[in-house]
Amino acid sequence: INDGLYDESIERYSSSTVGLLKLLNVEQQFADSLIRFAKQQGKKVPALGAYLSAVDYKLNSSPREKVEYVSNPLNALSLLRRTHEDLPKWHAYFKKAIGINFESLDKLVEKVPSLVDLMSAMKGIKRIANIYDLRIDDLAEGLLHGKQYNIRMTYRDLIAMGNLMFQQRDYQAAAKWYRIAYKRELEDRYELFNEILGNPSENLYRQYIKSLFVYESYKSNPLHSVEEALIAVENSMADISQEELYKLMSNLNSPENDVELERGLYQTKTPASKFEIGCRGLYRRKPKLVCRYKFNTTPFLRLAPMKFEEININPYIGMYHNVLYDSEIEVLKEQSTNMANGYADKRNDSEIRDTVARHAWWTDTSAIRERINRRIEDMTGFNFSKTEMLQVANYGVGSYFQPHFDYTSDGFETPDVSALGDRLASILFYASDVPQGGATVFPEIKVTVFPRKGSSLYWFNLFDDGRPDIRSQHSVCPVINGDRWTLTKWIHLLPQMFIMPCKS
Numbered sequence: 001i002n003d004g005l006y007d008e009s010i011e012r013y014s015s016s017t018v019g020l021l022k023l024l025n026v027e028q029q030f031a032d033s034l035i036r037f038a039k040q041q042g043k044k045v046p047a048l049g050a051y052l053s054a055v056d057y058k059l060n061s062s063p064r065e066k067v068e069y070v071s072n073p074l075n076a077l078s079l080l081r082r083t084h085e086d087l088p089k090w091h092a093y094f095k096k097a098i099g100i101n102f103e104s105l106d107k108l109v110e111k112v113p114s115l116v117d118l119m120s121a122m123k124g125i126k127r128i129a130n131i132y133d134l135r136i137d138d139l140a141e142g143l144l145h146g147k148q149y150n151i152r153m154t155y156r157d158l159i160a161m162g163n164l165m166f167q168q169r170d171y172q173a174a175a176k177w178y179r180i181a182y183k184r185e186l187e188d189r190y191e192l193f194n195e196i197l198g199n200p201s202e203n204l205y206r207q208y209i210k211s212l213f214v215y216e217s218y219k220s221n222p223l224h225s226v227e228e229a230l231i232a233v234e235n236s237m238a239d240i241s242q243e244e245l246y247k248l249m250s251n252l253n254s255p256e257n258d259v260e261l262e263r264g265l266y267q268t269k270t271p272a273s274k275f276e277i278g279c280r281g282l283y284r285r286k287p288k289l290v291c292r293y294k295f296n297t298t299p300f301l302r303l304a305p306m307k308f309e310e311i312n313i314n315p316y317i318g319m320y321h322n323v324l325y326d327s328e329i330e331v332l333k334e335q336s337t338n339m340a341n342g343y344a345d346k347r348n349d350s351e352i353r354d355t356v357a358r359h360a361w362w363t364d365t366s367a368i369r370e371r372i373n374r375r376i377e378d379m380t381g382f383n384f385s386k387t388e389m390l391q392v393a394n395y396g397v398g399s400y401f402q403p404h405f406d407y408t409s410d411g412f413e414t415p416d417v418s419a420l421g422d423r424l425a426s427i428l429f430y431a432s433d434v435p436q437g438g439a440t441v442f443p444e445i446k447v448t449v450f451p452r453k454g455s456s457l458y459w460f461n462l463f464d465d466g467r468p469d470i471r472s473q474h475s476v477c478p479v480i481n482g483d484r485w486t487l488t489k490w491i492h493l494l495p496q497m498f499i500m501p502c503k504s
Protein backbone atom coordinates (compact mmCIF):
# COMPACT_ATOMS: atom_id res chain seq x y z
CA ILE A 1 0.00 0.00 0.00
CA ASN A 2 1.46 3.33 -0.94
CA ASP A 3 -0.98 6.17 -0.54
CA GLY A 4 1.02 8.32 1.81
CA LEU A 5 -0.82 7.26 4.93
CA TYR A 6 1.58 4.40 5.49
CA ASP A 7 4.63 6.15 4.20
CA GLU A 8 7.52 5.18 6.46
CA SER A 9 9.24 8.48 5.77
CA ILE A 10 6.40 10.52 7.23
CA GLU A 11 7.08 11.23 10.86
CA ARG A 12 4.74 9.55 13.30
CA TYR A 13 5.67 11.10 16.59
CA SER A 14 2.96 9.29 18.53
CA SER A 15 4.25 5.77 17.96
CA SER A 16 7.18 5.96 20.37
CA THR A 17 8.60 8.01 23.19
CA VAL A 18 11.62 8.54 20.94
CA GLY A 19 9.29 10.30 18.48
CA LEU A 20 7.45 12.22 21.18
CA LEU A 21 10.72 13.57 22.51
CA LYS A 22 11.53 14.86 19.02
CA LEU A 23 8.20 16.65 18.96
CA LEU A 24 8.68 18.12 22.43
CA ASN A 25 11.94 19.45 21.12
CA VAL A 26 10.17 21.15 18.19
CA GLU A 27 7.79 22.88 20.57
CA GLN A 28 10.56 23.93 22.92
CA GLN A 29 12.62 25.33 20.07
CA PHE A 30 9.62 27.35 18.99
CA ALA A 31 9.29 28.82 22.48
CA ASP A 32 13.05 29.32 22.79
CA SER A 33 13.17 31.23 19.51
CA LEU A 34 10.44 33.58 20.66
CA ILE A 35 12.09 34.20 24.00
CA ARG A 36 15.45 34.80 22.35
CA PHE A 37 13.87 37.21 19.92
CA ALA A 38 12.18 39.15 22.71
CA LYS A 39 15.50 39.42 24.54
CA GLN A 40 17.46 40.51 21.47
CA GLN A 41 14.99 43.18 20.56
CA GLY A 42 14.56 44.24 24.13
CA LYS A 43 10.85 44.50 23.58
CA LYS A 44 7.77 42.74 24.75
CA VAL A 45 6.41 40.15 22.41
CA PRO A 46 2.64 40.35 22.79
CA ALA A 47 0.96 37.21 24.16
CA LEU A 48 4.30 35.47 24.71
CA GLY A 49 3.39 34.80 28.33
CA ALA A 50 0.06 33.35 27.28
CA TYR A 51 1.78 31.12 24.77
CA LEU A 52 4.31 29.83 27.29
CA SER A 53 1.61 29.06 29.82
CA ALA A 54 -0.34 27.13 27.19
CA VAL A 55 2.53 24.81 26.26
CA ASP A 56 3.77 23.58 29.65
CA TYR A 57 7.06 25.21 28.78
CA LYS A 58 9.61 24.16 31.33
CA LEU A 59 12.89 25.93 31.16
CA ASN A 60 15.90 23.64 31.50
CA SER A 61 13.96 20.49 32.20
CA SER A 62 16.31 17.52 32.37
CA PRO A 63 16.28 14.69 29.80
CA ARG A 64 14.74 12.48 32.47
CA GLU A 65 11.93 14.94 33.14
CA LYS A 66 11.26 15.13 29.42
CA VAL A 67 10.95 11.36 29.13
CA GLU A 68 8.64 11.36 32.13
CA TYR A 69 6.54 14.09 30.56
CA VAL A 70 5.97 12.34 27.22
CA SER A 71 5.55 8.95 28.92
CA ASN A 72 2.20 10.09 30.21
CA PRO A 73 -0.43 9.64 27.48
CA LEU A 74 -2.38 12.74 28.51
CA ASN A 75 0.70 14.92 28.15
CA ALA A 76 1.59 13.23 24.88
CA LEU A 77 -1.89 13.77 23.48
CA SER A 78 -1.84 17.39 24.52
CA LEU A 79 1.58 17.90 22.95
CA LEU A 80 0.42 16.40 19.65
CA ARG A 81 -2.80 18.40 19.60
CA ARG A 82 -1.07 21.66 20.53
CA THR A 83 1.55 21.28 17.85
CA HIS A 84 -0.86 20.05 15.19
CA GLU A 85 -3.74 22.47 15.79
CA ASP A 86 -2.37 25.44 17.67
CA LEU A 87 1.25 25.92 16.74
CA PRO A 88 0.57 27.01 13.13
CA LYS A 89 -1.93 29.56 14.49
CA TRP A 90 0.51 30.90 17.06
CA HIS A 91 3.07 31.09 14.31
CA ALA A 92 0.78 33.19 12.12
CA TYR A 93 -0.12 35.38 15.06
CA PHE A 94 3.47 36.05 16.15
CA LYS A 95 4.57 36.69 12.62
CA LYS A 96 1.95 39.36 12.30
CA ALA A 97 2.50 40.78 15.79
CA ILE A 98 6.27 40.90 15.49
CA GLY A 99 6.03 41.91 11.88
CA ILE A 100 9.15 40.33 10.49
CA ASN A 101 10.10 37.21 8.64
CA PHE A 102 11.30 34.72 11.12
CA GLU A 103 12.96 31.88 9.33
CA SER A 104 13.65 29.61 12.27
CA LEU A 105 9.96 29.64 13.21
CA ASP A 106 8.93 28.89 9.62
CA LYS A 107 11.19 25.83 9.62
CA LEU A 108 9.69 24.55 12.86
CA VAL A 109 6.12 24.85 11.62
CA GLU A 110 7.00 22.44 8.83
CA LYS A 111 7.69 19.81 11.45
CA VAL A 112 4.31 19.76 13.15
CA PRO A 113 2.57 16.37 13.32
CA SER A 114 0.06 15.25 10.72
CA LEU A 115 -3.61 14.71 11.45
CA VAL A 116 -3.04 10.98 11.09
CA ASP A 117 -0.44 11.18 13.83
CA LEU A 118 -2.74 13.05 16.18
CA MET A 119 -5.49 10.56 15.44
CA SER A 120 -3.20 7.65 16.29
CA ALA A 121 -2.61 9.17 19.71
CA MET A 122 -6.31 9.70 20.25
CA LYS A 123 -7.02 6.13 19.29
CA GLY A 124 -4.30 5.12 21.72
CA ILE A 125 -6.14 6.94 24.51
CA LYS A 126 -9.39 5.27 23.49
CA ARG A 127 -7.62 1.90 23.52
CA ILE A 128 -6.25 2.52 27.01
CA ALA A 129 -9.73 3.45 28.24
CA ASN A 130 -11.34 0.37 26.67
CA ILE A 131 -8.76 -2.25 27.54
CA TYR A 132 -8.31 -1.14 31.14
CA ASP A 133 -11.96 -0.21 31.61
CA LEU A 134 -11.26 3.39 32.60
CA ARG A 135 -13.89 6.05 32.91
CA ILE A 136 -13.51 9.03 30.62
CA ASP A 137 -14.26 11.50 33.41
CA ASP A 138 -11.42 9.91 35.43
CA LEU A 139 -9.03 10.17 32.47
CA ALA A 140 -9.92 13.82 32.04
CA GLU A 141 -8.86 14.45 35.64
CA GLY A 142 -5.58 12.56 35.31
CA LEU A 143 -6.68 9.42 37.15
CA LEU A 144 -5.19 6.51 35.21
CA HIS A 145 -6.00 2.99 36.33
CA GLY A 146 -6.06 3.90 39.98
CA LYS A 147 -3.10 6.25 39.91
CA GLN A 148 -3.66 9.97 40.24
CA TYR A 149 -1.32 12.16 38.16
CA ASN A 150 -0.92 15.86 38.56
CA ILE A 151 -2.41 16.48 35.11
CA ARG A 152 -5.73 17.76 33.93
CA MET A 153 -6.81 17.51 30.33
CA THR A 154 -7.49 20.90 28.81
CA TYR A 155 -10.72 22.10 27.30
CA ARG A 156 -9.32 21.91 23.79
CA ASP A 157 -7.91 18.41 24.30
CA LEU A 158 -11.29 17.21 25.53
CA ILE A 159 -13.11 18.67 22.56
CA ALA A 160 -10.60 17.14 20.17
CA MET A 161 -11.27 13.73 21.74
CA GLY A 162 -15.03 14.28 21.38
CA ASN A 163 -14.63 15.27 17.74
CA LEU A 164 -12.63 12.17 16.93
CA MET A 165 -15.14 9.87 18.62
CA PHE A 166 -17.94 11.61 16.75
CA GLN A 167 -16.09 11.14 13.49
CA GLN A 168 -15.59 7.47 14.34
CA ARG A 169 -19.34 7.20 15.01
CA ASP A 170 -18.85 6.30 18.63
CA TYR A 171 -21.55 8.71 19.80
CA GLN A 172 -21.58 7.37 23.33
CA ALA A 173 -17.89 8.12 23.80
CA ALA A 174 -18.25 11.44 21.97
CA ALA A 175 -21.02 12.51 24.37
CA LYS A 176 -18.87 11.55 27.35
CA TRP A 177 -15.94 13.68 26.17
CA TYR A 178 -18.15 16.62 25.19
CA ARG A 179 -19.95 16.46 28.52
CA ILE A 180 -16.68 16.83 30.42
CA ALA A 181 -15.49 19.56 28.05
CA TYR A 182 -18.70 21.47 28.61
CA LYS A 183 -18.22 21.33 32.37
CA ARG A 184 -14.62 22.38 32.00
CA GLU A 185 -15.59 25.41 29.99
CA LEU A 186 -17.82 26.61 32.76
CA GLU A 187 -14.69 26.88 34.89
CA ASP A 188 -12.29 28.65 32.52
CA ARG A 189 -12.55 31.11 29.73
CA TYR A 190 -9.51 32.19 27.73
CA GLU A 191 -10.44 35.25 25.74
CA LEU A 192 -7.02 35.76 24.23
CA PHE A 193 -6.66 32.12 23.26
CA ASN A 194 -10.02 32.18 21.57
CA GLU A 195 -8.93 35.17 19.59
CA ILE A 196 -5.78 33.48 18.36
CA LEU A 197 -6.78 29.85 18.22
CA GLY A 198 -10.49 30.15 17.48
CA ASN A 199 -13.33 29.44 19.85
CA PRO A 200 -14.21 25.76 19.88
CA SER A 201 -17.27 26.26 22.10
CA GLU A 202 -19.57 27.18 19.25
CA ASN A 203 -19.35 23.74 17.77
CA LEU A 204 -19.24 21.98 21.12
CA TYR A 205 -22.90 22.58 22.01
CA ARG A 206 -24.18 21.32 18.71
CA GLN A 207 -21.89 18.30 18.69
CA TYR A 208 -22.69 17.37 22.28
CA ILE A 209 -26.43 17.48 21.72
CA LYS A 210 -26.14 15.55 18.47
CA SER A 211 -24.04 12.81 20.06
CA LEU A 212 -26.43 12.50 22.98
CA PHE A 213 -29.51 12.31 20.81
CA VAL A 214 -28.00 9.84 18.38
CA TYR A 215 -26.84 7.66 21.24
CA GLU A 216 -30.18 7.83 23.05
CA SER A 217 -32.24 7.18 19.95
CA TYR A 218 -30.02 4.29 18.93
CA LYS A 219 -30.18 2.85 22.43
CA SER A 220 -33.96 3.02 22.65
CA ASN A 221 -34.42 1.67 19.13
CA PRO A 222 -31.57 -0.66 18.23
CA LEU A 223 -33.33 -1.73 15.04
CA HIS A 224 -32.47 1.64 13.53
CA SER A 225 -29.02 1.97 12.12
CA VAL A 226 -26.72 4.59 13.64
CA GLU A 227 -26.68 6.35 10.27
CA GLU A 228 -30.46 6.68 10.29
CA ALA A 229 -30.38 8.01 13.83
CA LEU A 230 -27.76 10.59 12.87
CA ILE A 231 -29.73 11.76 9.84
CA ALA A 232 -32.89 12.12 11.93
CA VAL A 233 -31.07 14.13 14.58
CA GLU A 234 -29.32 16.34 12.02
CA ASN A 235 -32.65 17.08 10.34
CA SER A 236 -34.35 17.99 13.56
CA MET A 237 -31.48 20.27 14.51
CA ALA A 238 -30.96 21.87 11.12
CA ASP A 239 -32.63 25.16 11.88
CA ILE A 240 -32.43 25.33 15.62
CA SER A 241 -31.57 28.85 16.77
CA GLN A 242 -28.58 29.76 18.91
CA GLU A 243 -30.99 30.69 21.67
CA GLU A 244 -32.77 27.36 21.60
CA LEU A 245 -29.40 25.63 21.61
CA TYR A 246 -28.33 27.48 24.78
CA LYS A 247 -31.63 26.64 26.40
CA LEU A 248 -31.22 22.97 25.57
CA MET A 249 -27.72 23.03 26.99
CA SER A 250 -28.63 24.63 30.28
CA ASN A 251 -31.51 22.21 30.54
CA LEU A 252 -29.22 19.23 30.03
CA ASN A 253 -26.82 20.63 32.55
CA SER A 254 -29.30 21.04 35.37
CA PRO A 255 -28.16 18.90 38.31
CA GLU A 256 -30.94 16.33 38.15
CA ASN A 257 -30.72 15.93 34.35
CA ASP A 258 -26.97 15.66 34.44
CA VAL A 259 -27.07 12.84 36.99
CA GLU A 260 -29.52 11.00 34.77
CA LEU A 261 -27.37 11.64 31.70
CA GLU A 262 -24.26 10.40 33.40
CA ARG A 263 -25.98 7.20 34.46
CA GLY A 264 -27.21 6.60 30.90
CA LEU A 265 -23.82 7.26 29.34
CA TYR A 266 -21.79 5.09 31.67
CA GLN A 267 -24.16 2.21 32.23
CA THR A 268 -23.44 -0.10 29.28
CA LYS A 269 -20.48 -2.39 29.66
CA THR A 270 -19.11 -4.93 27.24
CA PRO A 271 -17.67 -8.08 28.81
CA ALA A 272 -13.89 -8.14 28.93
CA SER A 273 -11.98 -10.36 26.48
CA LYS A 274 -9.31 -12.83 27.60
CA PHE A 275 -6.67 -10.40 26.39
CA GLU A 276 -8.20 -7.50 28.37
CA ILE A 277 -8.44 -9.57 31.53
CA GLY A 278 -4.76 -10.41 31.12
CA CYS A 279 -3.79 -6.77 30.59
CA ARG A 280 -5.56 -5.83 33.79
CA GLY A 281 -3.48 -8.42 35.63
CA LEU A 282 -6.54 -10.48 36.60
CA TYR A 283 -5.58 -14.01 35.55
CA ARG A 284 -5.27 -16.44 38.40
CA ARG A 285 -1.77 -17.09 39.69
CA LYS A 286 -0.20 -20.35 38.54
CA PRO A 287 0.54 -22.74 41.38
CA LYS A 288 3.82 -24.59 42.06
CA LEU A 289 6.22 -22.36 40.19
CA VAL A 290 9.74 -21.91 41.50
CA CYS A 291 12.70 -19.55 41.29
CA ARG A 292 16.21 -20.89 41.20
CA TYR A 293 19.78 -20.26 40.08
CA LYS A 294 20.60 -21.80 36.74
CA PHE A 295 24.13 -23.05 36.38
CA ASN A 296 24.03 -25.95 33.98
CA THR A 297 23.11 -24.74 30.47
CA THR A 298 26.70 -23.91 29.55
CA PRO A 299 30.04 -24.20 31.39
CA PHE A 300 30.10 -20.42 31.80
CA LEU A 301 27.04 -20.54 34.03
CA ARG A 302 28.93 -22.63 36.56
CA LEU A 303 31.02 -19.55 37.28
CA ALA A 304 28.18 -17.07 37.03
CA PRO A 305 24.81 -18.66 37.65
CA MET A 306 21.74 -16.76 36.52
CA LYS A 307 18.56 -16.00 38.44
CA PHE A 308 15.74 -17.88 36.81
CA GLU A 309 12.00 -17.80 37.42
CA GLU A 310 9.47 -20.25 36.06
CA ILE A 311 6.46 -18.50 34.52
CA ASN A 312 4.58 -21.48 33.07
CA ILE A 313 5.30 -25.20 32.87
CA ASN A 314 3.38 -26.43 29.86
CA PRO A 315 4.14 -24.84 27.47
CA TYR A 316 7.37 -23.85 29.10
CA ILE A 317 7.97 -20.14 29.72
CA GLY A 318 10.82 -18.84 31.82
CA MET A 319 12.26 -15.54 32.87
CA TYR A 320 15.88 -14.64 33.65
CA HIS A 321 16.58 -11.72 35.93
CA ASN A 322 19.43 -9.21 35.84
CA VAL A 323 20.63 -10.27 32.41
CA LEU A 324 20.72 -6.89 30.69
CA TYR A 325 22.71 -4.09 32.32
CA ASP A 326 21.90 -0.40 32.42
CA SER A 327 25.12 0.43 30.57
CA GLU A 328 24.14 -1.96 27.78
CA ILE A 329 20.67 -0.44 27.59
CA GLU A 330 22.21 2.99 27.11
CA VAL A 331 24.25 1.75 24.15
CA LEU A 332 21.25 -0.05 22.72
CA LYS A 333 19.21 3.16 22.78
CA GLU A 334 22.04 5.22 21.31
CA GLN A 335 22.40 2.79 18.42
CA SER A 336 18.68 2.70 17.63
CA THR A 337 18.02 6.23 16.49
CA ASN A 338 16.75 5.24 13.04
CA MET A 339 13.70 3.35 14.11
CA ALA A 340 10.87 2.62 11.68
CA ASN A 341 7.17 2.83 12.40
CA GLY A 342 5.45 -0.48 12.91
CA TYR A 343 1.80 -0.83 11.99
CA ALA A 344 -0.91 -3.04 13.40
CA ASP A 345 -1.80 -5.54 10.74
CA LYS A 346 -5.18 -4.24 9.70
CA ARG A 347 -4.99 -4.14 5.91
CA ASN A 348 -8.27 -2.41 5.26
CA ASP A 349 -7.34 0.22 2.66
CA SER A 350 -9.82 2.84 3.75
CA GLU A 351 -8.77 2.79 7.34
CA ILE A 352 -5.71 4.31 8.88
CA ARG A 353 -3.58 1.57 10.29
CA ASP A 354 -2.64 1.91 13.91
CA THR A 355 1.00 2.39 14.61
CA VAL A 356 2.13 -0.05 17.21
CA ALA A 357 5.61 1.02 18.09
CA ARG A 358 8.91 1.82 16.50
CA HIS A 359 11.46 -0.80 15.89
CA ALA A 360 14.82 -1.30 14.32
CA TRP A 361 17.10 -4.18 13.64
CA TRP A 362 20.21 -3.75 15.68
CA THR A 363 22.65 -4.26 12.83
CA ASP A 364 25.69 -2.24 13.89
CA THR A 365 28.21 -4.69 15.16
CA SER A 366 29.46 -3.62 18.50
CA ALA A 367 31.10 -5.28 21.46
CA ILE A 368 27.91 -4.83 23.48
CA ARG A 369 25.72 -6.50 20.90
CA GLU A 370 28.03 -9.49 20.70
CA ARG A 371 28.15 -9.70 24.47
CA ILE A 372 24.35 -9.88 24.59
CA ASN A 373 24.33 -12.53 21.88
CA ARG A 374 26.80 -14.60 23.88
CA ARG A 375 24.69 -14.20 27.00
CA ILE A 376 21.67 -15.54 25.14
CA GLU A 377 23.70 -18.61 24.23
CA ASP A 378 24.62 -19.05 27.87
CA MET A 379 21.02 -18.66 28.96
CA THR A 380 19.48 -21.00 26.46
CA GLY A 381 22.22 -23.32 25.29
CA PHE A 382 21.12 -22.68 21.72
CA ASN A 383 23.26 -22.26 18.68
CA PHE A 384 23.38 -19.02 16.70
CA SER A 385 24.68 -18.21 13.31
CA LYS A 386 26.01 -14.76 12.56
CA THR A 387 23.09 -13.61 10.40
CA GLU A 388 20.50 -13.54 13.12
CA MET A 389 19.76 -10.08 14.37
CA LEU A 390 18.36 -8.43 17.44
CA GLN A 391 15.29 -6.23 17.21
CA VAL A 392 14.86 -3.12 19.33
CA ALA A 393 11.41 -1.66 19.96
CA ASN A 394 10.12 1.47 21.67
CA TYR A 395 6.42 2.13 22.32
CA GLY A 396 4.30 5.28 22.26
CA VAL A 397 0.83 6.53 23.19
CA GLY A 398 -1.34 3.52 23.97
CA SER A 399 0.93 1.42 21.73
CA TYR A 400 0.17 -2.26 21.75
CA PHE A 401 0.56 -5.43 19.76
CA GLN A 402 -2.49 -7.49 18.94
CA PRO A 403 -2.45 -11.22 19.74
CA HIS A 404 -0.17 -12.90 17.20
CA PHE A 405 2.26 -15.76 16.68
CA ASP A 406 5.95 -15.39 16.09
CA TYR A 407 6.09 -18.36 13.72
CA THR A 408 5.84 -17.73 10.00
CA SER A 409 2.59 -19.48 9.26
CA ASP A 410 1.18 -16.30 10.82
CA GLY A 411 1.80 -14.72 7.41
CA PHE A 412 5.22 -13.10 7.29
CA GLU A 413 8.65 -14.08 6.08
CA THR A 414 11.99 -12.60 7.00
CA PRO A 415 15.40 -13.24 5.42
CA ASP A 416 16.44 -14.99 8.61
CA VAL A 417 13.49 -17.34 8.41
CA SER A 418 14.19 -18.34 4.79
CA ALA A 419 17.79 -19.10 5.63
CA LEU A 420 17.47 -20.57 9.09
CA GLY A 421 14.01 -22.00 9.47
CA ASP A 422 11.06 -20.92 11.52
CA ARG A 423 11.21 -19.16 14.86
CA LEU A 424 11.50 -21.94 17.38
CA ALA A 425 11.70 -19.71 20.42
CA SER A 426 11.56 -16.03 21.29
CA ILE A 427 13.70 -14.21 23.79
CA LEU A 428 12.45 -10.85 24.92
CA PHE A 429 14.59 -8.54 27.05
CA TYR A 430 12.80 -5.78 28.89
CA ALA A 431 15.02 -2.73 28.58
CA SER A 432 12.89 -0.51 30.80
CA ASP A 433 10.42 -0.69 33.64
CA VAL A 434 6.90 0.30 32.66
CA PRO A 435 5.10 1.96 35.56
CA GLN A 436 1.62 1.16 34.20
CA GLY A 437 0.43 -1.19 31.46
CA GLY A 438 2.55 -2.72 28.70
CA ALA A 439 2.42 -6.31 29.94
CA THR A 440 3.17 -9.26 27.70
CA VAL A 441 0.09 -11.48 27.70
CA PHE A 442 -0.40 -15.08 26.53
CA PRO A 443 -4.21 -15.23 26.35
CA GLU A 444 -4.46 -18.95 25.47
CA ILE A 445 -2.69 -20.04 28.62
CA LYS A 446 -3.69 -17.07 30.77
CA VAL A 447 -0.23 -15.77 31.55
CA THR A 448 0.62 -12.09 32.12
CA VAL A 449 4.17 -10.84 32.50
CA PHE A 450 4.86 -7.27 33.51
CA PRO A 451 8.06 -5.72 32.15
CA ARG A 452 10.98 -5.53 34.51
CA LYS A 453 14.10 -3.71 33.42
CA GLY A 454 17.01 -6.10 32.84
CA SER A 455 14.87 -9.25 32.85
CA SER A 456 14.35 -11.53 29.92
CA LEU A 457 11.37 -13.66 28.99
CA TYR A 458 11.85 -16.85 27.06
CA TRP A 459 9.23 -19.05 25.36
CA PHE A 460 8.76 -21.62 22.60
CA ASN A 461 6.65 -21.05 19.50
CA LEU A 462 7.02 -24.53 18.03
CA PHE A 463 6.86 -28.05 19.33
CA ASP A 464 10.08 -30.09 19.30
CA ASP A 465 9.23 -31.48 15.87
CA GLY A 466 8.69 -28.02 14.38
CA ARG A 467 4.91 -27.93 14.39
CA PRO A 468 3.43 -24.58 15.48
CA ASP A 469 2.17 -24.39 19.06
CA ILE A 470 -0.88 -22.13 19.13
CA ARG A 471 -0.54 -21.73 22.88
CA SER A 472 2.41 -19.43 22.14
CA GLN A 473 0.00 -16.72 20.97
CA HIS A 474 0.93 -13.49 22.72
CA SER A 475 0.33 -9.77 22.68
CA VAL A 476 1.53 -6.53 24.18
CA CYS A 477 -0.97 -4.59 26.26
CA PRO A 478 -1.20 -0.86 25.65
CA VAL A 479 1.26 1.13 27.66
CA ILE A 480 -0.71 3.31 30.06
CA ASN A 481 2.15 5.34 31.42
CA GLY A 482 5.75 4.60 30.63
CA ASP A 483 8.61 4.41 28.17
CA ARG A 484 8.64 0.79 27.03
CA TRP A 485 11.84 -0.57 25.47
CA THR A 486 12.46 -4.15 24.46
CA LEU A 487 15.09 -6.17 22.70
CA THR A 488 14.02 -9.35 20.94
CA LYS A 489 15.96 -12.29 19.58
CA TRP A 490 14.33 -15.08 17.65
CA ILE A 491 15.88 -18.50 17.78
CA HIS A 492 15.58 -20.30 14.48
CA LEU A 493 14.98 -23.95 14.03
CA LEU A 494 17.67 -25.21 11.65
CA PRO A 495 20.82 -24.32 13.60
CA GLN A 496 19.45 -26.26 16.60
CA MET A 497 19.25 -29.49 14.62
CA PHE A 498 21.95 -31.29 16.57
CA ILE A 499 21.25 -29.67 19.91
CA MET A 500 17.58 -30.51 20.08
CA PRO A 501 17.00 -33.85 18.38
CA CYS A 502 13.32 -34.65 17.75
CA LYS A 503 11.70 -36.86 20.28
CA SER A 504 10.30 -39.69 18.22
Ligand SMILES: O=C(O)CCC(=O)C(=O)O
Binding pocket: 401, 406, 428, 439, 440, 474, 475, 476, 486, 488
Ligand atom coordinates in the same frame (compact mmCIF):
# COMPACT_ATOMS: atom_id res chain seq x y z
O1 LIG B 1 7.30 -6.84 23.64
C1 LIG B 1 6.62 -7.82 23.88
O2 LIG B 1 6.12 -8.00 25.00
C2 LIG B 1 6.37 -8.84 22.82
C3 LIG B 1 6.83 -8.37 21.47
C4 LIG B 1 6.44 -9.34 20.40
O3 LIG B 1 5.59 -10.13 20.58
C5 LIG B 1 7.12 -9.34 19.09
O4 LIG B 1 7.93 -8.45 18.82
O5 LIG B 1 6.87 -10.27 18.30
Ligand SMILES: [Fe+2]
Binding pocket: 404, 405, 406, 474
Ligand atom coordinates in the same frame (compact mmCIF):
# COMPACT_ATOMS: atom_id res chain seq x y z
FE1 LIG C 1 5.65 -11.69 19.12
